[in-house]
Amino acid sequence: MSRFRTAAHLVSWSGFCPLMKQSAGKLIGRNARTKGNRYIGAVLGESSTAAGHTKTRLGARYRCLAKRRGKPKAQVATGNTHLKIIHSLLSNPGMRYEDLGPDYYETRMHHPRQVRNHVKSLERLGYTVTLDATHPTEEEVA
Structure with missing residues (x-):
């Protein structure tokens, strides 16, 4: 190489x-x-x-x-x-390949932005959206 x-x-x-x-x-x-x-x-x-x-x-x-x-x-x-x-x-002869997993791209997505975009999409369709988090967000944990 x-x-x-x-x-x-x-x-x-x-x-x-x-x-x-x-x-x-x-x-x-x-x-x-x-x-x-x-x-x-x-x-x-x-x-x-x-x-x-x-x-x-x-x-x-x-x-x-x-x-x-x-x-x-x-x-x-x-x-x-x-x-x-x-x-x-x-x-790099000593390097090993370690797969990052099938959920690699989902874990890198910006969660708050996704939530905001989905809420806006539903509101545009005429729905009233109330959010109830089932899992604590990163801000709530910190």
């Missing part, structure tokens, strides 16, 4: 980074990958799809992105994350 100084260099070399071809705010042509190692692309695409069926952080990332953005973009984003993990592990 000494050939690639950073994980971003590896991702760029493999051609598995997101593309956006635009000029002056206008999209130009298709956003398809044209360069890069096609064998790595094939393996990363397959492993990303397979990761979507697992209960891991990468699986949660794939499912969330596939639902919002579509499967091809989810494959690229998850493959990008795969490459970053691979670069980190191969660059």
Whole structure:
């Protein structure tokens, strides 16, 4: 891995980074990958799809992105994350990979903001909302 100084260099070399071809705010042509190692692309695409069926952080990332953005973009984003993990592990021989779990993204969400947004959405629909917390919030615990 000494050939690639950073994980971003590896991702760029493999051609598995997101593309956006635009000029002056206008999209130009298709956003398809044209360069890069096609064998790595094939393996990363397959492993990303397979990761979507697992209960891991990468699986949660794939499912969330596939639902919002579509499967091809989810494959690229998850493959990008795969490459970053691979670069980190191969660059540091003593490092071990420890999965952060399928609930990694839910635990990082800003709870008060989510509550506020849901309350506003319900009020826009004509409901009166009364909140009763079943679990103490971080402010109440402190």
